Amino acid sequence: MDLKVLRNLSYGVYLVTALDGMRPCGCVANSIMQISSRPATVAVSINKENYTxxxxxxxxxFAVTLLAQDTDPGLIGTFGFQSARTANKFDGLDFTFEEGAPVPANxxxxxxxxxxxxxxDAGTHTVFFARxxxxxxxxxxxxxxxxxxxVIKGKSPKAAPTYQPEEEPAPAGKVWKCGICGYIYEGDTPFEQLPDSYTCPLCRQPKTVFKAE
Amino acid sequence: MDLKVLRNLSYGVYLVTALDGMRPCGCVANSIMQISSRPATVAVSINKENYTxxxxxxxxxFAVTLLAQDTDPGLIGTFGFQSARTANKFDGLDFTFEEGAPVPANxxxxxxxxxxxxxxDAGTHTVFFARxxxxxxxxxxxxxxxxxxxVIKGKSPKAAPTYQPEEEPAPAGKVWKCGICGYIYEGDTPFEQLPDSYTCPLCRQPKTVFKAE
Known part of the structure; x- marks a missing residue:
């Protein structure tokens, strides 16, 4: 059995958002699909360890926001690689309340x-069905x-249904990799010469969390 | 509420195949996703009217075959727009038996x-969970x-969870459209001058099922 076949399943990238009292929270999900059209019903798989x-x-x-190709990848870092237990993921984001859930504006x-x-109950995950x-x-x-x-060179959070360790072979030569989200720096400027203010474009963690591999 | 947002959910295109005694059968599905990784578990939404x-x-x-960009679109016509009640969809296809289900070869x-x-039970559809x-x-x-x-200009079968009537506005001017699967002819040769042996590249129905709109 070669489970790499499952990597060829196609998904989108979504924010799943919900309220903690009046505090908006959320996470990144890819396992979302429509399961019937009359009435419109969807299924969403969420890791039980996620605060959401x-x-x-x-x-x-809950609400679902469908990310677009031009969406700031930093949102994936914030919503996918941080926890609402310790971070206010909506800081700096406009949002509205829609039918009991927060929805990021624009x-x-x-x-x-x-x-x-x-x-x-799917073991590590729960599949929620929703109208x-x-x-x-x-x-x-x-x-x-x-x-x-x-294109964005992003990785899967460990909580994703689709997560598999060692997703890709390490590139030849020394590479600088974000220790939080796995983003691999591929800019023209040598990593060592980047300013100290450099942050991971995906999860916004500081330059110091990068490790040479 | 504008349900067109659901068209922006991302899916693959899959054959879902199963055995009717020793006879291999199957249909096309797009609502398939992985829901956990340990053990690898998937969810599949299938219309109750499908023989599969x-x-x-x-x-x-059952088994799932993940279609590729270079897969013959005629397979989607056969598996998606015909019924195993009246057609042997595997005619001319090599296949193997894998863990109780037929799998098209190559x-x-x-x-x-x-x-x-x-x-x-999702009403019109059932979501099957499977290891x-x-x-x-x-x-x-x-x-x-x-x-x-x-790219292939294909349509959704009415049994699809994602089916919505009038998916696209009609193009300006007269177009020739397959009455079975909705494929719109866009070739350089005027439709009327195509040979009588012309068949729809998607569902393989004869030229006579096309209608001018």
Whole structure:
């Protein structure tokens, strides 16, 4: 059995957002799909260790923002590689309340709000089934998971259903890799000559968390 | 509520295949995703009207073939726009038996076999949860649902979870459209001058099923 075949499944990249009281929280997800059209129903797989998982389980409401190719990859760093237990991921982000969930304003190529109608225990993850209660497209090309990996050079958080260790062979020669999110620096300026103010474009952690491999 | 946002969700294009006794059957699906990695588990949404649905419900085994950009689109016509009740979709296709399900040989960028572990009733569709029992990647670029629509100019079968009527505005001027699968002829030769042997490249139906719009 060669599970690398599962890497050829196609996904988008999404923010799944929910409320902790009045505090907006959220995480990154890729395993989201429509499962019926009348009424519009979706399924979302969320790792049980994600703080957002506990919010959805408790309240039954969440929203999905569909990231676009031109979405700031820093949002993926903030929402995908930090925890709402220690970070306010919406800091500096405009958002609205939509049907019981926070929705970042002007981000990505659309959003929809959801009310949970059921769930399935998949071991490490829960699949939530939800009726779509509102939503609207925004202009933009959807960011696919493949685009995120190949063009943005992003990695999968360990909590992702699709996470597999050692996703790619190490490139030949010395490379500088973010110790938080795995981003590999590929700029023209030698990494050592970057200013101390350099931060990872994906997860916004400082230059000091990069390691040479 | 503008449900067009759901068209911005990203999917692949897959064959879901199962056995009817010793007869191999199958359909096209796009709503397939991995829901956990240890053990590898997937979710698949299948319309209850599909013959393949009854086979999976009855036996609990199926396989998924991941179509690639260079896969013959005619396979989508055969598997997506015909029914196993009246057609032998595997006619002319080599296949193997893998863990209780038929797998087309040398098609697409990989395959995996599945054993059902649970299901969720989503009204018109059932979501099957399944453990991946075997599988292997094959070389090739995955065909995304977006690629199928934009490059191959394919349509959604009415049984798809993602189906919405009137998916695209009609192009200006007279167009020739396949009455079975919705494929729009865009060749340089005027449609009327095509030989009588012309068949729809998507669903392989004869020239006579095309209608001018």
């Amino acid at each position: 998982h506990s919010l959805i389980s408790r309240h039954g409401y 981000v990505g190529c659309g959003w929809f709000s959801c009310q949970v109608t059921g769930s399935y 779509v209660t509102d939503g609207a497209p925004r202009p933009g090309e959807p960011m696919t998971y493949s685009y995120y990996h190949k | 649905h009854s086979l999976i419900s009855r036996h609990g085994y 098609v697409g960028c990989g395959w995996f076999s599945c054993q059902v572990t649970g299901s969720y 991946v029992t075997d599988g292997a990647p094959r070389p090739g670029e995955p065909m995304t649902y977006s690629y199928y629509h934009k």
